[in-house]
Amino acid sequence: MNSSLLIQERRDRLHETMARADIDLLAIAGDPWRCDYLRYATGVALLEGNAVAFIERDGGVHLIVESPGEAARFANEQPEIRVSCVASATAEAERIIAESRHRKVALGPRPGLPYRLATGEAGGSVAATTAMLDKLMLVKTPAELTAYRRASQLADEGYKVFLEGIKIGKPEYQLVAGVEAFYRANGCAENFQILGSGGVDMRGMHPPGDNKVKAGDLVTTELTPCIEGYYAQICRTAVVGEPTKTQQRVLNIFKDALEAGIAVVKPGIRACDIARAENDVFRKHGLGEYVTSAYTRVRGHGLGLYTDARPAILEDVEMVIEENMTLVVHPNTYNPEIGYFVLGDSLIVTATGCEVLTQTPRQLFSVSGV
Amino acid sequence: MRRGLISWSKEEVPDAAMAARVTRTQELMRAQNFDAVIAYTSFARPSAVAWLTHFVPYWNDGLVVVFPQGLPLMLAAFSKRVEPWIREVSRVGDVIMTPNLGKGVVDMLKERIPALAAGKAKIGMIERDELPWPIAEAFDQGGLGAALVDFTVQYASLRQPADASEIGLAQRALAIADKAFAAMPAGVKQASQLLTVIDSVARLDGAEEVHLKVAPDLASDAALQRLEGDARLGAQHAIGVSLGYKSVWVRTMRCLSAKPPASWAAAQAWFEQAVQKLNAANIAKGPEAAGLAGRLGSWTVEACIAGAPLSIIAYGDATGQHSVRSLSDGALAVLTVQADLADGPWHGAATVVLGQGGGKARLLAAK
Numbered sequence: 227m228n229s230s231l232l233i234q235e236r237r238d239r240l241h242e243t244m245a246r247a248d249i250d251l252l253a254i255a256g257d258p259w260r261c262d263y264l265r266y267a268t269g270v271a272l273l274e275g276n277a278v279a280f281i282e283r284d285g286g287v288h289l290i291v292e293s294p295g296e297a298a299r300f301a302n303e304q305p306e307i308r309v310s311c312v313a314s315a316t317a318e319a320e321r322i323i324a325e326s327r328h329r330k331v332a333l334g335p336r337p338g339l340p341y342r343l344a345t346g347e348a349g350g351s352v353a354a355t356t357a358m359l360d361k362l363m364l365v366k367t368p369a370e371l372t373a374y375r376r377a378s379q380l381a382d383e384g385y386k387v388f389l390e391g392i393k394i395g396k397p398e399y400q401l402v403a404g405v406e407a408f409y410r411a412n413g414c415a416e417n418f419q420i421l422g423s424g425g426v427d428m429r430g431m432h433p434p435g436d437n438k439v440k441a442g443d444l445v446t447t448e449l450t451p452c453i454e455g456y457y458a459q460i461c462r463t464a465v466v467g468e469p470t471k472t473q474q475r476v477l478n479i480f481k482d483a484l485e486a487g488i489a490v491v492k493p494g495i496r497a498c499d500i501a502r503a504e505n506d507v508f509r510k511h512g513l514g515e516y517v518t519s520a521y522t523r524v525r526g527h528g529l530g531l532y533t534d535a536r537p538a539i540l541e542d543v544e545m546v547i548e549e550n551m552t553l554v555v556h557p558n559t560y561n562p563e564i565g566y567f568v569l570g571d572s573l574i575v576t577a578t579g580c581e582v583l584t585q586t587p588r589q590l591f592s593v594s595g596v
Numbered sequence: 597m598r599r600g601l602i603s604w605s606k607e608e609v610p611d612a613a614m615a616a617r618v619t620r621t622q623e624l625m626r627a628q629n630f631d632a633v634i635a636y637t638s639f640a641r642p643s644a645v646a647w648l649t650h651f652v653p654y655w656n657d658g659l660v661v662v663f664p665q666g667l668p669l670m671l672a673a674f675s676k677r678v679e680p681w682i683r684e685v686s687r688v689g690d691v692i693m694t695p696n697l698g699k700g701v702v703d704m705l706k707e708r709i710p711a712l713a714a715g716k717a718k719i720g721m722i723e724r725d726e727l728p729w730p731i732a733e734a735f736d737q738g739g740l741g742a743a744l745v746d747f748t749v750q751y752a753s754l755r756q757p758a759d760a761s762e763i764g765l766a767q768r769a770l771a772i773a774d775k776a777f778a779a780m781p782a783g784v785k786q787a788s789q790l791l792t793v794i795d796s797v798a799r800l801d802g803a804e805e806v807h808l809k810v811a812p813d814l815a816s817d818a819a820l821q822r823l824e825g826d827a828r829l830g831a832q833h834a835i836g837v838s839l840g841y842k843s844v845w846v847r848t849m850r851c852l853s854a855k856p857p858a859s860w861a862a863a864q865a866w867f868e869q870a871v872q873k874l875n876a877a878n879i880a881k882g883p884e885a886a887g888l889a890g891r892l893g894s895w896t897v898e899a900c901i902a903g904a905p906l907s908i909i910a911y912g913d914a915t916g917q918h919s920v921r922s923l924s925d926g927a928l929a930v931l932t933v934q935a936d937l938a939d940g941p942w943h944g945a946a947t948v949v950l951g952q953g954g955g956k957a958r959l960l961a962a963k
Contacts, residue, residue: 229824257638257640257641258639258640259638259639259640259641259657260640260728271822271824273807273822274904274905274906275904276726292736292908293896294894294908294911294913295820295896295932298894299819299820299821299822300817300819301811301819302817302819302821303821311911313908313918315921316726318727335647336727336729336730337729337730338728338729339728339729340725340726340727340728340729341724341726341727341728341729341732341735342725342726343729344729344732344733345732353727356710356764365930369651377961386933397601399600399601399799399901400799400800402799403600403795403796403799403800404796405794406599406715406799407792407793407796407799410791410792410796410808411788411792412786412788412790413788413823413824413825413826415808415822415823415824417597417599417601418597419599419653420599420654420655424676429677430677431657432654432681432756433598433599433602433654434599434600434601434602434679435601435602435684435685436601436603437602438834453824454824456781519675519676520675520676523675531827532943533597533655533879534655536615544788560677569829
């Protein structure tokens with residue numbers, strides 16, 4: 227674990243950025259869903275209630291939470307942070323911002339920011355603050371990349387556990403429980419995982435339900451373990467039984483699309499270039515309809531402290547790709563001959579291209595299911 | 597994120613029970629002249645929408661709109677392909693998929709409530725002040741702001757007393773936690789060896805989500821930590837499990853040792869007596885320390901009366917007693933305590949239904 231190094235690297239970058247922007251006090255709000263910005267600035271992983279962190283230009287951090295249990299935990303984890311527990315983090319933050327009106331206060335981020343704070347005194351700073359934080363969080367530091375690499379390694383290892391767990395008659399939620407146990411045993415406390423099982427009628431993935439795996443099913447999963455807050459993702463598809471020739475042929479289209487997307491990744495290109503490279507492969511095969519929003523959400527996305535980070539890999543997203551960004555490229559979509567199919571790898575953008583971290587072969591895995 | 601079982605068992609939560617919740621809401625809306633009530637959901641704040649519709653998002657966010665008549669309407673930021681799953685696990689009427697939830701709800705309300713254009717509509721919003729800005733911004737831009745009235749207090753009143761389904765789900769959650777604790781191996785050295793078993797058994801038994809905390813060595817530190825990595829277990833350690841089952845959450849605690857001191861059993865007996873004395877009138881004072889062979893270090897009372905799975909009602913610690921919200925008779929509440937005993941720190945947790953008319957609270961058992 228490199229937690230203290232990570233926290234220090236992020237704080238140093240944040241304070242340099244605050245100084246450059248002449249910000250005296252930075253207020254960052256979060257909840258257990260959107261705690262990525264909060265974690266970047268303070269190192270804490272919020273599980274309950276709302277929170278607002280106030281970062282002073284000199285480095286001092288005051289964290290306001292709503293749960294006494296969370297307050298005790300954060301005070302224990304990071305003694306250098308001042309932690310307060312209040313009835314409403316929003317109301318307390320509003321009070322502190324009002325008291326600081328003679329100073330330059332920056333408030334953010336837009337995702338997760340409560341209505342009352344956004345429409346209050348520092349509300350005018352939200353857009354600029356969010357952009358400033360996004361810029362910091364998109365390009366990763368060496369310690370951030372170390373955590374991301376470890377998460378990607380766990381994604382590969384977790385997929386092996388997932389494959390071994392596929393059994394005819396087993397409900398989806400029990401299949402995921404096996405993966406979770408593996409992650410817990412390996413110090414990974416958080417994972418985002420959706421899956422699907424079925425045939426040509428399978429249009430997408432969902433959280434674990436009580437559907438039972440059947441012989442002949444395609445079993446898809448998007449597995450996203452988290453190490454020290456950083457998510458990496460793998461997408462693969464398995465078949466219960468022997469793959470058909472049609473399934474193998476379709477796999478090759480997805481492989482070509484994934485390889486085409488990865489091949490264009492380098493600093494200076496735009497997110498839309500990656501999406502176009504993937505989608506062109508489907509269009510070449512007469513499957514252009516299936517890369518639209520009716521059948522698929524995104525063709526990949528950023529990874530980091532949030533599982534679905536910017537940029538969305540879509541043909542209308544112009545964000546420029548930079549060195550040390552972390553992405554998953556996944557041409558996941560519905561195929562009219564075999565159903566929903568997923569294939570995706572995590573990568574790091576390098577100076578000249580990219581380094582693919584996912585080691586699991588790009589194949590349609592065959593499992594007996596017994 | 598949620599990655600345990602999300603499903604709707606109509607044996608555990610009958611359609612009629614869900615309908616009764618919506619009817620109760622609509623009766624209050626009509627009495628107070630609300631044209632619509634909006635509830636927000638994300639996996640961090642799923643509970644208001646789950647109570648109204650049984651829907652729990654594994655990811656992403658959504659809004660549910662209740663009108664004075666009819667089934668609740670859902671707007672979700674998921675892809676359209678997720679709609680069949682939403683219908684499978686929820687009791688909703690129309691489902692509108694839109695990437696811009698705020699604009700989507702404003703447009704829909706303008707269409708359905710003509711009085712809105714004339715500035716005469718009254719729209720309730722549960723936890724209005726906490727609504728995320730990416731949604732709320734469209735409310736402001738769409739002119740909804742003036743019509744929007746906070747509905748948090750009214751919603752909390754609807755949640756109390758807890759209905760039979762909610763109490764049944766809490767008992768099932770306690771049973772899952774008990775089973776997970778019972779499966780813990782003895783004599784292990786690392787915290788991950790215990791947490792892995794608890795997590796696995798709970799998920800295999802249908803937990804929607806499991807949050808685990810551990811105090812690896814009570815002799816050095818009583819604080820419960822969320823582990824990323826591992827920790828060596830001391831001779832006395834504690835584990836806290838927060839477990840969700842079909843959107844109802846409970847907390848359980850276990851202090852563990854190869855040789856549990858007698859003071860732990862005495863503390864447990866004191867705690868079970870103390871929590872049964874709690875009622876709506878005295879809950880802000882927490883459990884009485886009388887009868888505890890030691891010092892009551894901290895305590896927290898929580899209940900599900902807003903968007904979060906559990907909201908703080910009152911707590912006590914070194915800084916004093918703090919009353920945050922009130923509860924009514926029949927509310928389902930979760931209590932956690934940390935006591936300092938002669939043998940060191942001790943943690944306890946209980947789930948209770950507050951008694952009617954100041955009567956004894958009912959300590960919920962696993963079922």
